Amino acid sequence: xxxxxxxxxxxxxxxxxxxxxxxxxxxxxxxxxxxxxxxxxxxxxxxxxxxxxxxxxxxxxxxxxxxxxxxxxxxxxxxxxxxxxxxxxxxxxxxxxxxxxxxxxxxxxxxxxxxxxxxxxxxxxxxxxxxxxxxxxxxxxxxxxxxxxxxxxxxxxxxxxxxxxxxxxxxxxxxxxxxxxxxxxxxxxxxxxxxxxxxxxxxxxxxxxxxxxxxxxxxxxxxxxxxxxxxxxxxx
Amino acid sequence: xxxxxxxxxxxxxxxxxxxxxxxxxxxxxxxxxxxxxxxxxxxxxxxxxxxxxxxxxxxxxxxxxxxxxxxxxxxxxxxxxxxxxxxxxxxxxxxxxxxxxxxxxxxxxxxxxxxxxxxxxxxxxxxxxxxxxxxxxxxxxxxxxxxxxxxxxxxxxxxxxxxxxxxxxxxxxxxxxxxxxxxxxxxxxxxxxxxxxxxxxxxxxxxxxxxxxxxxxxxxxxxxxxxxxxxxxxxxxxxxxxxxxxxxxxxxxxxxxxxxxxxxxxxxxxxxxxxxxxxxxxxxxxxxxxxxxxxxxxxxx
Numbered sequence: 001x002x003x004x005x006x007x008x009x010x011x012x013x014x015x016x017x018x019x020x021x022x023x024x025x026x027x028x029x030x031x032x033x034x035x036x037x038x039x040x041x042x043x044x045x046x047x048x049x050x051x052x053x054x055x056x057x058x059x060x061x062x063x064x065x066x067x068x069x070x071x072x073x074x075x076x077x078x079x080x081x082x083x084x085x086x087x088x089x090x091x092x093x094x095x096x097x098x099x100x101x102x103x104x105x106x107x108x109x110x111x112x113x114x115x116x117x118x119x120x121x122x123x124x125x126x127x128x129x130x131x132x133x134x135x136x137x138x139x140x141x142x143x144x145x146x147x148x149x150x151x152x153x154x155x156x157x158x159x160x161x162x163x164x165x166x167x168x169x170x171x172x173x174x175x176x177x178x179x180x181x182x183x184x185x186x187x188x189x190x191x192x193x194x195x196x197x198x199x200x201x202x203x204x205x206x207x208x209x210x211x212x213x214x215x216x217x218x219x220x221x222x223x224x225x226x227x228x229x230x231x232x233x234x235x236x
Numbered sequence: 237x238x239x240x241x242x243x244x245x246x247x248x249x250x251x252x253x254x255x256x257x258x259x260x261x262x263x264x265x266x267x268x269x270x271x272x273x274x275x276x277x278x279x280x281x282x283x284x285x286x287x288x289x290x291x292x293x294x295x296x297x298x299x300x301x302x303x304x305x306x307x308x309x310x311x312x313x314x315x316x317x318x319x320x321x322x323x324x325x326x327x328x329x330x331x332x333x334x335x336x337x338x339x340x341x342x343x344x345x346x347x348x349x350x351x352x353x354x355x356x357x358x359x360x361x362x363x364x365x366x367x368x369x370x371x372x373x374x375x376x377x378x379x380x381x382x383x384x385x386x387x388x389x390x391x392x393x394x395x396x397x398x399x400x401x402x403x404x405x406x407x408x409x410x411x412x413x414x415x416x417x418x419x420x421x422x423x424x425x426x427x428x429x430x431x432x433x434x435x436x437x438x439x440x441x442x443x444x445x446x447x448x449x450x451x452x453x454x455x456x457x458x459x460x461x462x463x464x465x466x467x468x469x470x471x472x473x474x475x476x477x478x479x480x481x482x483x484x485x486x487x488x489x490x491x492x493x494x495x496x497x498x499x500x501x502x503x504x505x506x507x508x509x510x511x512x513x514x515x516x517x518x519x520x521x522x523x524x525x526x527x528x529x530x531x532x533x534x535x536x537x
Binding site: 050051052071072073074076077081082084088089090091092093097100101102104105149150153 | 408421423425
């Protein structure tokens with residue numbers, strides 16, 4: 001059974017329907033990517049999983065538990081953490097305070113300290129800057145912080161929304177390598193990206209969203225080779 | 237020089253009270269971006285509840301006076317906190333997803349409701365706090381005779397503010413309150429129960445405000461059902477002066493406003509003290525619209 005299953009998820013913002021029945025699933029241990037243009041509904045899909053957006057129809061199952069009627073703070077407790085679009089770090093709090101807030105659901109302090117050490121291993125920059133206010137970090141550092149903060153919740157499933165947005169190419173590569181390292185530690189990853197080529201090289205499978213619908217679902221290497229995907233998302 | 241220090245201490249006492257009330261405005265604004273116009277009336281309710289508890293329970297007969305006053309202090313804070321909690325449930329939570337204006341109208345309505353409820357229950361006359369409550373000792377500092385009650389009011393408000401600061405800065409729950417104030421959506425992604433944080437803020441703010449009402453009763457000796465309006469307006473000014481939404485800002489703004497008022501009353505004319513307090517507000521808003529401590533760090537995009 002899949003770790004995460006979305007069946008026929010429909011979302012309305014006001015009277016406008018933005019997701020017209022999304023179906024997707026993520027197996028334990030996979031990296032799955034969702035591709036699509038701006039406004040295709042990628043972020044909305046991730047926000048529905050975390051419970052910040054409420055679908056009016058469909059169901060989301062996580063490891064046998066239906067999520068749609070759960071308040072968002074309980075979703076985190078089940079093992080789903082998200083690094084949201086635009087990073088949304090707590091700017092007037094220090095890096096360390098941001099990371100500790102990520103572990104808000106974790107009662108076992110000693111284990112959190114070990115997770116913290118792991119995150120400082122992944123992102124040594126965060127260790128250097130741990131006392132600094134998050135709002136004063138560079139964009140790349142804020143992205144590291146947003147991912148690190150999500151990992152502090154010790155998730156089984158990590159939702160990443162556009163981690164490469166606005167970053168220099170070198171930094172993008174390092175972030176993607178880190179995502180691979182996180183996955184090797186046993187964290188399943190659902191990755192939303194506009195940087196389709198990098199995402200498909202990293203992922204096991206991919207979904208392509210167009211205006212609120214899944215138009216393609218395949219293994220990542222097949223999508224990389226697909227003519228229409230190449231033309232639309234990989235620059236020909 | 238003596239007049240200066242006397243006015244300074246007087247200003248700090250009044251300012252401490254403003255600060256305690258201002259904290260309620262600023263904390264609620266922080267998490268809900270709503271001005272709780274009923275907050276001043278919770279302060280009034282604190283003053284009246286204190287009077288009732290002191291009069292009806294005859295605590296001062298059973299306990300030594302300082303212990304009795306302290307007990308009433310705690311009870312008033314708890315009762316005001318409870319009323320604040322119920323206020324949020326009844327008047328604000330149902331409107332959480334409605335427009336901002338609906339909540340503001342609801343806040344104004346709640347204010348009118350509370351003010352009239354107090355008037356109906358207690359009557360429209362001025363009430364006098366029992367005399368024996370007012371500590372009548374005098375402390376001599378550097379040759380000045382300072383009324384003990386003044387020092388006690390300063391000490392009580394400073395203690396409450398230090399306690400609140402420690403709670404907000406050092407505890408997990410305090411960090412959760414700050415996180416909700418910065419970005420409620422991101423806070424939910426951390427697994428923070430935002431509704432619970434909002435309820436907590438509506439316990440702490442009115443608790444402090446109610447305690448401040450009792451302090452005014454003891455300090456000035458008289459209360460009336462419209463006092464929440466004038467003190468509320470001053471405390472709201474103090475919150476804006478310090479930077480609305482900013483907790484240290486509310487403390488600083490309150491103390492500063494109290495001191496400015498007292499010095500204006502002492503050196504210019506007592507009739508001018510309100511005008512000067514609001515003049516300072518206008519100047520701050522022109523020079524630094526975010527308030528003294530508002531928006532200390534710019535968020536990088």
